[in-house]
Structures are given as C-alpha cells and as structure tokens.
Amino acid sequence: MAGLRIENLHAEAEGHRILRGVDLCIDAGKTHAIMGPNGTGKSTLASVIMGHPRYKVTEGKITLDGEDVLAMTTDERARAGLFLAMQSPAEVPGVTNSDFIKAAMDARREGEKNIPLFRFIKQLDDAVAALKMREDLPHRYLNDGFSGGEKKRNEILQMRMLHPKIAILDEIDSGLDVDALKIVGDNVTAMKDGKLGLLLITHYQRLLDYISADKVSVMMQGRIVKTGDESLMKRIDTEGYDWIKEELGIEDERVVPDDDERVFLEKCATKEALE
C-alpha cells in the first residue's frame, strides 16, 4: 500500500541513543497522531524522517511508496513527497518568502519548466488569504522577525503550496492561540484529499478537535508503545500518561537528554557565568 513505512528504526545524536526501534505506518489518505510526554523522541522521529544532519540512523528502514528513504538526501526526500512542518523553523534574513517558495516549487518540477510567475503569485496570494497572514508576507524575509504563530502558519502555507504526499506536523499547535489553531486546523483538513498521509505530533488533544485522526499512537522510550483510535487520546487527555506507564511497566519514559530540551535558569545564570 502507498505510504510511509518505518521499521525498527534506531537513531542517535551525539552519542545518545534516542530512537530505539520505532515501527510505524502512515498510509496515503490517512491521519496518524503521535502523542507522548516530553523527551520521548517524537520530534527526533520527525527530524530523522526528514534527514536532519544531527541524527545518525544506526538500524532499521524507512520507505516511501517502496523507495528507500534513508538512501536519499534531505532535498531528495522532499522532492519524493515528504514534508515536515517544523517546530522551530530557521530564520533566513535576506531571502524573501516568495523567492524561497518559488525555488522550492521549481525544484519539484524536475525536467519541466518553472512554474509561470503569474500562476505562482495567484497561488501564493490565495494561500496567504486562506491562512489569514499579512499581505506583505511574500516580500518579508523568511521567518525573520516572525512571531511563533506566524512561523507555524508559514509552515502550513508552504505545505499548501508544495502538495506533499506525506506531511509531518511537529507540534504545529504549540504557541498558537485558539483562533490561529482553528485557521491552521481548517487549512490542514482542507488539504485532506484522500491521498495525503498525515503524521501529527502533539502534546495535546485540542489539535485533534480540528484535525481528525484515524489512528493515535503513544511514544515512550524512543518507540511506539501503544496504538489505538481517538478514544486513546481522550483517555490521555483526562488521565495523563501514568496509566500507560503502569500498564507497560515503564518507569522512565524519557530518552532525550535533559539539556537538549530546555535550559533552566539555575544552570546558566550562575555567578561564574556572569563573570
């Protein structure tokens, strides 16, 4: 069946083993949500699928419609149809959104002519309006000085312009207020065309109020530990994750080293550091 297949995926970063045997299928036309506490490897999984240079795959397989994804470079993965809406996308001063998006669209038209300029402008204007973004977005520098919410919407705008086969949305809901969440949810739902495979990574049930999921999985200790339907997510929303840990005999669910996650004030603001 068409889609993304992940088998027994192991990956590490700077000597830390983070993914420890992920098995996951995202079928074309289906939506799969992954939930889980902080530091259990969800975002790492998204980055590894896209080929982030920081991570090294040590074992396992990823295929897209049967093609070996791990043998591809990041740009080849994108052109093959993978898309990752990032949690914190890079800011690129000097490069305008429209130059960037046009270059990305042209890159997908291998062997074909570049997209005609007027068609591109029309599509981009429509996408800006649909996501209720500032009209000058095409001329603004890529994510430069964008608020958290604007960055997230800009990710969805790119997804809309690029028509991926499989889209991974990494905590697209974090930092969005209710109105923005609804705009993002409606836009993503409108892109479901029976062919798009979606992987939603989230902490909260509220994203699934706007984008319905066919399957829900829970990630702990760098692998998928439980899979069910939306009722699983509802139970997590009311009871948290402890019952799953208890059921599976998991004591420490985390695999991502602490200092990768956040910096605590007491760690950096020492007197020595100030001196």
Added chain:
Amino acid sequence: MIAEQSAVRLRFVDKTGLVSLRDGRVLAKDLPRGLTLYDEKNVPEAVRDSFRSFTSEEEGFSDTLYVVAEAGLQKGPPLRIMLERTRETFRGRIAIYLAKEAQAEIRALAIDEAKTLVDDTWDFFLAEGSSLVFSTLSAYEEESMARTRRRAHVHENATLSLDTGALGDENAHQENRFFLKGRKARARSRSVVLSAKRQETVVKTLMAHEAPATESLIEHYGVAADESFLAFEAATRIEKGMKKSSARQKNHGVILGEKARLDANPLLYIDEYDVEAAHGAAIGRIDEEELYYLMSRGLTERDAQMLIIQGFLAPLDKLVEETDIERAVRGLVTEKIGR
C-alpha cells in the same frame, strides 16, 4: 552588459589625461544639470583649494578629474561614471565637490577585462548642508591588483552615503577614510566584498568624528570562498569634546570552504563620555539549520547555499537598481561561488 546611455566614459589612455575630457563637449551633453567636470587646468581655484589638505606632493597622480555640483542643486538623475583602463600604470584621482546645500547621486562602475594594476583615489568634499549618495561596483580580472583610496571631508549638516561592491577576481586593498568636520555631519559607509579562489582582499574603513553631534555607520559584508582571504578593519575615533555623537559598526561575514579565511577587527577609540557607540561582528559558516530548512523543501544543497548567500548579500540590491546591472551582479555571484 551594462547600459551605456548617459554613462560618462573616462578612458585612461596616457599620462596626459583622460580622453573624455579632451572632447568634453560630448561629455557635457550627458551630464545631469548642475554638475560640471573639470581637469587640473581649468578647475576653479576654490574647488582645488578645498582638496589641498587631502593630497601630499608625493602622491603623484597621473591625472585628476573634478566633478562639481553647484550650490543648492536639487537631486536629479544620477551621474554614471564608467571607468576603463587600458594601461597599467595610471594613477587616477577623481575629486567630487559638493557646494553648499547641493544634492547629488553618483554611480561608478569599474569592470576591466585586462590584467591591470589599479590605483584609484576618490576624494569627496561635502560643503555645509550638502548630500551625496555614492555607489561603486568593481570587478577586475584575476591577477589584477586594485588599490583604492577614498577620502571624505564632511562639513556641517552634510550627509555622505557611500556603498561599494567588490565582486571581481582581483587582489584588492581598499582604504576608506571619513572625516566628520562639522556639527551634525553624517557618514555611512557600506562595503560588500565577495572573494574566492586565492584572492586577498583588505578593506579598511575609518570614521573620524572631529565635530560634536556627528553620526557615523560602518557596515562590512563579506563572503570568503575557496582559499581566499578577506579582512575587514573598521575603526571609529571620537575625539574629546565631540559630545552627542553616535557611532556604529557592523561586520558580517560568511566563510565558505575549509581553507577560506575571514577576519574582522572592529575598533572604537572614544575620548568622550557623552556619546553613543556600538560595534559588532558576526562571522561564520553558513548556518546548518538554515541549509537543512531550505533543503527540506526540495532545494538542492547548492541552490540552498546560493539562496542564503544571495540573501546575505541583499545590501547589494540597494546598491544597484538597474535591472541589467543587477542581473550582471547575480551572474557574478553565481559564477564565483556557485561552481
């Protein structure tokens, strides 16, 4: 490649001077109103005297061209100067004089195909209340050596804005010295340098605040690729008593390739308390996250790098507005580092 209408061509042919000055009438036809060109023989005494403190006898210029903007001139279309060089040992000097309250814009272009030894001096005298926007682009051949000196005296309430872009394959030494001589004089100097292969480029910019309430800004942007060496030296000096002055420096650089080197030395010498000053340097390789982000949308590594570099050199776009020159600039950027 470059539009020639209304461009003033100064062909440096021999020691006696500039050919275009010999048939000055042709030149005069293309000159924007209110601007006059003179040579050493017919320049008004007052103008020559204004530049006296710039020059010492030993400098021995082959020739000097004076560009004079008359008092009160309103800003019109830019004067375009195109420099060509057919002889190796010409030491040219162009002296630009703005009389009181004059406004002018000058764009100079120097692109030579012969291997040359360039030794140019640009002197600027801005009288009270005048304003000059000056931009220059140069691109010489490999194995050329370009020495360029720019010196400016900016008087009360006058504003000088100077942009330079060096995109060629030559080894280059640029020295820019600005003297803010009157109250509320302002100067901004922005240099963009692209170095590749085994090129060596040094850009030195000095801002000297010699009057109170003066304002200066130095901006250096550079890309060093291959095995090239690029150095930016920015120095700002605020003398005692020059209260309410403001000085800023920005040095930005991107290093491409293991063997390239880029140095930035921002210096501030301040002998007065009541001033504002800031300097900074951001030099490094292309950010891995930026590259990954662009590639995650399907751009090849090369295309992603080129887009980031073009973005980094965005200040060049302000330097050249003509689409044909812009295209030529982009072509040069791609040719030099997009291989």
